[in-house]
Amino acid sequence: MDRSNVVPxxxxxxxxxxxxxxxxxxxxxxxxxxxxxxxxxxxxRATLWFLQQVLCHPDSTIDCIDPFEPxxxxxxxxxxxxxxxxxxxxxxxxxxxxxxxxTRRSQDVLPQLASxxxxxxxxxxxxxxxxxxxxxxxxxxS
Ligand SMILES: C[S@@+](CC[C@H](N)C(=O)[O-])C[C@H]1O[C@@H](n2cnc3c(N)ncnc32)[C@H](O)[C@@H]1O
Numbered sequence: 291m292d293r294s295n296v297v298p299x300x301x302x303x304x305x306x307x308x309x310x311x312x313x314x315x316x317x318x319x320x321x322x323x324x325x326x327x328x329x330x331x332x333x334x335r336a337t338l339w340f341l342q343q344v345l346c347h348p349d350s351t352i353d354c355i356d357p358f359e360p361x362x363x364x365x366x367x368x369x370x371x372x373x374x375x376x377x378x379x380x381x382x383x384x385x386x387x388x389x390x391x392x393t394r395r396s397q398d399v400l401p402q403l404a405s406x407x408x409x410x411x412x413x414x415x416x417x418x419x420x421x422x423x424x425x426x427x428x429x430x431x432s
Contacts, residue, residue, distance in 0.1 A: 293384035298338055299377055301369055304416070305335045309343075316344045319411055326352040327403075327410040329396045330417030333369070333377035340414070341385045352385075353410075354378075355392045355399045355417070 324345060331337050331354040340352055358375040369377070375393075382389055392399045396417050 296381065296384040298334075298381040300333050300335050300381070301377075302333065302367065303335065304332075305339055308336075309339060312339075313343070316340075316412060319344050319350070320346050323347045323349040324411040325350065325409075327413040328352060328354045329356075329413070329415045331356045331378055331391075332367075332374050334381040336414060336416065337378070337382055337389070338385075341382070341388060345388060351388050351390070353390045353392065353403070353408075355394065355396045357395045358393055 320343065324347065326340055326345060328337055328340065334354075337352060337354055344350075345352055356375075356378070358371050358378075360371055367374070378391075
């Protein structure tokens, strides 16, 4: 799909207030091949920002991990998890050539990526922020 034909649809903004500091650290990747990992992508707002602002090189890629299943922190988000997944798919549809979605929990995907020798230029951890899940995610990425 032509990237310019996609009109993204978001209900939440956990991104805009971070972008000045993200840009400070990530601008150096904008003109070269880079690989990113995002843990917890929801509607794809951060994913799209990374793709449009940082992962501009034709060979740059992003791997996204999100199980899109009910979890302890979805209560206040408003969207059903099926709606969030549908928004993610639609919002990132212009970047299928650069994006790999792993529809499983980070605790399960990270050891697999590590065993494949995958490495990333930057990682955005924004999945479940409950202590038990954060700890498991941290162990999986070590
Ligand atoms: C705050 S939202 C992410 C927002 C997104 N990064 C953005 O900037 O728009 C948290 C997401 O983490 C996902 N999540 C929950 N537990 C997870 C886990 N164990 N591994 C990966 N993602 C998880 C949820 O499904 C949800 O979509």
